[in-house]
Amino acid sequence: MNTLVYIDHFKGEALPASWEAVWVGKTLGKVTGLVFGSGLEALTKTAFEYGVDEILLADDASLADYRAEVYASTLKQIFADRGCDMLLFPTTSRGRELAAMAAIDLNTGVLVDAIALEASGDKLIVTRPIYSGKVLAKVTCALKPQIVTLRGRAFPKPAPQPGKSGPVTKVAAGAGALTAVEGYATAEGVISLTDANVIVSGGRGLSENPSLQPPAGLDAKQTEVWRAQQGFGMLKEMAGVLGGAVGASRAAVDSGFVPYAMQVGQTGKLVSPNVYFACGISGAIQHLAGMRSSKLIIAINKDPEAPIFKVARYGVVGDLFQIIPALTAAFKKRLGK
């Protein structure tokens, strides 16, 4: 099996799901890594350490920023020159888009967001969640090459082998740009929810701390938002101690407490961290759909009937404004922070 794996990165920093895709590729045989961008020597070195056997490097100023059309054209040319049986992408924003375009360019189909793979003859059968994970579908594509995107954190990340190296072949950048990138507004120092090992999420309940004294001069809505911000600040502190990210329920986002980028759920981010804390989140189906595949779920809620307790391994029925600071302190003590 001749497998190409797209190594998704931002400014030379690979997304972890790229290495998981390499792991999947290795289970099928030889892996050729596709590295597109500009000034990517360090990334190619890392890719070999994660198990890539050879690299096709399109290193060109025109590829410095990800742009769908030129990246897709680069890929199309590589396929025309070398062919392949299998094309793997991590299911990232770029990976999903490129895979979709590659299916059109290479006259085949795309199987999106695989969480499991099985071989059947020379075809792969992919298991993918649909209806936000309420249902699993087994799908396949009879056309070649087979294009599959792999959900992050659904497959193991290979252990890097320091010093491992391999051949790098330069390939030309594609043409056909339709966009220009003006710049980035980057969320600074924030751990991406989809990559996080630990997520501490809050719901509407975060605005209900009775012991807070809001500053004077705020109207009712501003007071509520101010209260919620204090509540989310508390979650941020615990997430900081655990090296995790802060998420939110749709109710908290719709109430204007936190930005949409933090929303976990069917119409937000789908996450699967090792540990998920649901604080003041009742557990609507909408929310459960986005976090049910977390390895360990902990629910803290004052309502013992809240549906979140049905999916949680550990639960605390109580006042989260007392429990969370105490829990943060307990983690600090145990983790030596």
Place this chain on the structure above:
Amino acid sequence: MKLVACVKTTPDTTATVKVENGKATWGDAPLVINPWDEYAVEAALQLKEANGGTVTAISVGGEDARIALKHALAMGADDALLISDPALAAVDPQAVARILTAAIQKLGGVDLAFFGRQAIDDDSGTTPAQTARLLGWAALTLVSVIKVDGGSLRVERAIEEGRQIVTAKLPAVISLVKDIGEPRYPSFIGIRKASKAEIPTWSLSQVGIPVPSAVVEQLALMDAPVREVVCELVTGGNPQEIAEHLADKILGEKLL
């Protein structure tokens, strides 16, 4: 500007979806416009209000597709178009992209085609990019802010690392995320207008393309495995004691 919003009908987000006789079912949960597509309609209406023009909602599907189209009309879309054909029973998202492409070409003169980022039933999220590729238009996916200035576009895209600011020329395909702004509720007058609207229906031969074959074959559907968890309630005499017990249990799982 000639604006198109591509919409789909899906079960409501609160639906309990189960597999029965090999098919996904959702009991008596209501069918609604795909929640992401409401943002597509909203974005199109905002642009129309700012720059003038028309908004046409398009859906590919059976009779149920009218639900999404009527919602778009009730929100304020000028007209709607249903593409329906008995041959569509087994289409996949890629075939839908081919049909939408042909329909947009046949409508002619379209400046922007809007999509939700993905449909909450199939969750593929590939149709916007594929439609753009087939049309040869810029694919501006996961967009949170749109500015149009003459024939130029400037958008912000929500990516893993934050926002990517991108410029392009019209025509283009745009898929939306929630930050574009809360979709408006249909007005009473809008709902009345939508309920009376005669929605034109095109067959595939009227669209002018042969039946696209599905490239993805669905072999089986399964209920998601039920999480076999029994919730252990952690208790103690005071919050500190509860927290100490809970921290020990969590660290004992060796996942941190």
